[in-house]
Amino acid sequence: MRCAGLLVTEEPQAPSEGPPVTTRRTRRWPFRLNRPSLGESKVAYLFLTPWFLGLLLITLGPILASAYLSFTDYSLIGAPEWIGGDNYERMLSDPRFFQALKVTFTYVFVSVPLQLAFALVLALVLDKGVRGLAFYRSAYYLPSLLGASVAVAILWRQIFGSNGLINTALGSIGIEGLPGWVSTPDYALGTLIVLNVWTFGAPMVIFLAGLRQIPRMYYEAAAVDGAGRFRQFFTITLPLLSPIIFFNLVLQTISAFQTFTQSFIVSGGTGGPADSTLFYTLYLYQRGFGNFDMGYASALAWVLLLIVGGLTAVNFLASKYWVFYGDD
Amino acid sequence: MAVTASACGGSAGGDDGEVTLRMSWWGSDSRHQLTQELIDAFEAEHPGITIEPEFTGWDDYWDRLATSAAGNNIPDVMQQDTRYVREYADRDALLDLNEYIPGTLDTSKLDPSVTATGQVDGATYAIPTGINAYTVVTDPEIYQQAGMELPDDETWSWDEFIDTAAKLTRETPGGTYGTQNIGFVETGLEVFARQRGESLFDENDKLGVSDETLADWFRLILESSERKAEPRPSLTVETQAGGVDQSLLATNKGAMGTWWTNELPTLTGSAGHELTLLRFPGESQAEQPGMYFKPAMFWAASSRSEHPEEAATFINWLVNSPKAAQIQLSDRGLPINTELRERISDDLEAPDQQSAKFLEKIGTDLADPPALPPPGAGEVQDILLQINEQLLFGRLSADQAAQQFRDQASAAIG
Numbered sequence: 001m002r003c004a005g006l007l008v009t010e011e012p013q014a015p016s017e018g019p020p021v022t023t024r025r026t027r028r029w030p031f032r033l034n035r036p037s038l039g040e041s042k043v044a045y046l047f048l049t050p051w052f053l054g055l056l057l058i059t060l061g062p063i064l065a066s067a068y069l070s071f072t073d074y075s076l077i078g079a080p081e082w083i084g085g086d087n088y089e090r091m092l093s094d095p096r097f098f099q100a101l102k103v104t105f106t107y108v109f110v111s112v113p114l115q116l117a118f119a120l121v122l123a124l125v126l127d128k129g130v131r132g133l134a135f136y137r138s139a140y141y142l143p144s145l146l147g148a149s150v151a152v153a154i155l156w157r158q159i160f161g162s163n164g165l166i167n168t169a170l171g172s173i174g175i176e177g178l179p180g181w182v183s184t185p186d187y188a189l190g191t192l193i194v195l196n197v198w199t200f201g202a203p204m205v206i207f208l209a210g211l212r213q214i215p216r217m218y219y220e221a222a223a224v225d226g227a228g229r230f231r232q233f234f235t236i237t238l239p240l241l242s243p244i245i246f247f248n249l250v251l252q253t254i255s256a257f258q259t260f261t262q263s264f265i266v267s268g269g270t271g272g273p274a275d276s277t278l279f280y281t282l283y284l285y286q287r288g289f290g291n292f293d294m295g296y297a298s299a300l301a302w303v304l305l306l307i308v309g310g311l312t313a314v315n316f317l318a319s320k321y322w323v324f325y326g327d328d
Numbered sequence: 329m330a331v332t333a334s335a336c337g338g339s340a341g342g343d344d345g346e347v348t349l350r351m352s353w354w355g356s357d358s359r360h361q362l363t364q365e366l367i368d369a370f371e372a373e374h375p376g377i378t379i380e381p382e383f384t385g386w387d388d389y390w391d392r393l394a395t396s397a398a399g400n401n402i403p404d405v406m407q408q409d410t411r412y413v414r415e416y417a418d419r420d421a422l423l424d425l426n427e428y429i430p431g432t433l434d435t436s437k438l439d440p441s442v443t444a445t446g447q448v449d450g451a452t453y454a455i456p457t458g459i460n461a462y463t464v465v466t467d468p469e470i471y472q473q474a475g476m477e478l479p480d481d482e483t484w485s486w487d488e489f490i491d492t493a494a495k496l497t498r499e500t501p502g503g504t505y506g507t508q509n510i511g512f513v514e515t516g517l518e519v520f521a522r523q524r525g526e527s528l529f530d531e532n533d534k535l536g537v538s539d540e541t542l543a544d545w546f547r548l549i550l551e552s553s554e555r556k557a558e559p560r561p562s563l564t565v566e567t568q569a570g571g572v573d574q575s576l577l578a579t580n581k582g583a584m585g586t587w588w589t590n591e592l593p594t595l596t597g598s599a600g601h602e603l604t605l606l607r608f609p610g611e612s613q614a615e616q617p618g619m620y621f622k623p624a625m626f627w628a629a630s631s632r633s634e635h636p637e638e639a640a641t642f643i644n645w646l647v648n649s650p651k652a653a654q655i656q657l658s659d660r661g662l663p664i665n666t667e668l669r670e671r672i673s674d675d676l677e678a679p680d681q682q683s684a685k686f687l688e689k690i691g692t693d694l695a696d697p698p699a700l701p702p703p704g705a706g707e708v709q710d711i712l713l714q715i716n717e718q719l720l721f722g723r724l725s726a727d728q729a730a731q732q733f734r735d736q737a738s739a740a741i742g
Binding site: 075076077078161162179180182183184185267268269270271272273274275286289290291292294 | 387390391394395397398415416419420421560561562563565566569703704706707710713714717718720721723740
């Protein structure tokens with residue numbers, strides 16, 4: 001619930017990236033901008049202080065160093081040597097860079113929508129007041145906590161292996177001779193997508209909180225007017241939930257781009273079979289630590305930052321057309 | 329001997345201070361225990377020197393070493409591997425031990441052809457710990473199950489290897505295979521290339537293997553897969569990821585596989601019965617022997633060590649001390665010191681004795697081991713693994729695989 005509240009106050013940042021010209025926004029925008037009093041912003045900054053300190057003391061140095069290193073030939077062992085934009089140029093003729101992009105984009109564009117859809121459907125079901133809600137909420141949330149862990153990745157490798165749970169189960173109903181899912185290039189990425197979808201708990205909890213904030217009277221009024229379930233969903237629930245959907249979309253997209261552990265463990269660090277699970281971050285790691293190519297790895301990191309930043313910007317721009325902040 | 333003694337006395341009496349050396353290695357739990365015993369024994373003999381151990385598994389080891397190199401902080405004495413010595417040596421991270429030979433570090437008893445592999449342009453950057461050979465490990469019980477005789481490894485050809493393996497798969501119950509895929513480790517290709525008078529890398533740090541040889545190698549791998557001499561590709565990938573412990577030989581599911589001789593104890597232990605070591609196929613038809621004694625691993629010292637003399641003393645003790653040999657036995661390969669290799673032979677466990685006899689038997693036929701591969705060799709191994717998978721899953725033909733390997737590997741070592 002706090003998430004949803006926080007989101008609404010955060011929202012005015014968004015239009016600052018583009019000219020505030022669209023319809024609903026413009027009416028609300030100047031009004032909102034003047035709202036927070038001095039005291040309120042002080043409190044906000046106070047809450048942000050730990051994050052700023054972390055950034056300044058821990059993250060900022062390495063970020064700047066990697067920006068510099070991305071223009072060098074740096075083996076980790078010797079001193080970095082300035083080579084200008086060569087690392088960035090090299091990517092254009094690096095087939096594994098493109099393979100890593102392909103794998104990562106496929107993963108993001110397939111698994112994030114699926115995961116959010118799954119989370120939304122379950123949130124809707126749970127919101128209808130299931131008995132033992134607290135239990136279900138925790139049970140469904142659990143995979144989110146475990147999803148990125150080494151243990152689950154190992155479990156996944158077993159379940160989807162040649163003689164794993166899935167093939168054994170299929171074998172018992174007469175479907176035999178199937179290959180290992182994690183060890184066949186055509187399916188390996190699919191198993192990791194399933195793993196990501198399985199961790200729908202975190203967005204689900206946020207959806208639940210968002211659903212709780214929608215005033216019941218809207219539904220009552222709609223019911224009086226004769227709107228059915230579907231009509232209510234599309235004209236009330238979805239628009240009023242759109243800021244939450246947007247929030248989840250941005251967050252899950254960014255985290256999907258950063259996926260590392262799953263492919264590292266499932267493929268034994270190789271990104272295999274046949275580079276089919278060569279995630280961008282895994283490739284970056286291989287170059288930097290496996291192949292003494294930290295300069296190139298740094299350049300890869302910056303390109304990833306640009307890609308994620310660019311997509312997030314597109315998300316924010318597109319949000320004008322579908323995210324509804326419920327002023328009237 | 330007198331020189332060694334005075335060197336030790338000098339360092340101990342010099343500033344009277346306690347010297348601490350950091351030492352790192354990779355390995356399994358049993359190696360960690362053995363090495364701790366080594367450290368205790370060394371410290372007992374050298375009261376002025378304290379050894380601080382740092383150990384991890386194989387993968388973490390190289391991440392960690394590279395990261396500490398970035399901080400100019402690599403351990404004084406470290407375990408090294410063929411693939412990585414030059415990554416460090418060429419970037420001046422390793423100490424040239426020549427300065428301490430023969431005074432502090434005595435190399436006179438070390439197997440000369442193998443010891444030479446620790447040298448680059450006359451400088452000695454690494455001392456081998458012991459020797460190893462890459463062989464075809466064979467399970468006679470599975471041959472028996474199939475009603476087949478073990479092949480004559482002094483005459484068998486590559487064709488015979490594939491034929492035999494394919495027949496083994498056919499003649500045994502489902503789930504048992506002729507061989508594990510042999511294309512994942514670059515040493516197999518190295519042996520194949522050497523048999524044709526080539527080598528994986530040449531003396532100019534370029535690829536030394538011809539397009540024809542590469543294509544023939546990949547054709548061989550493909551044939552092994554297509555004729556079902558080995559499991560289907562997805563199972564092969566899983567088996568490979570499982571390492572020695574999950575290998576076909578260890579789980580009694582395959583009759584053959586290519587492994588290092590120092591992996592024989594693990595394989596034998598898991599298999600539960602005696603395995604047989606065979607020479608590589610094609611040796612008798614070859615221009616020159618492909619098999620070779622490989623330094624199992626190396627000891628090297630940091631060029632930034634504050635106590636290079638003590639580091640050399642420690643390395644000397646590790647390779648020349650009877651006590652050290654007695655503790656380590658074959659854990660880091662059969663001792664590089666030939667006298668000690670003889671001396672401990674009776675104390676070895678059965679599989680190690682078997683390896684020792686095998687190495688002795690083939691030793692006379694072998695050519696010198698290849699020189700240290702150029703920087704980028706670790707990446708070449710990754711590339712080969714990846715291409716081997718593409719090949720198995722039918723995404724590349726043998727010729728395409730050869731071309732891709734050449735392009736990518738050349739870029740990696742270029």
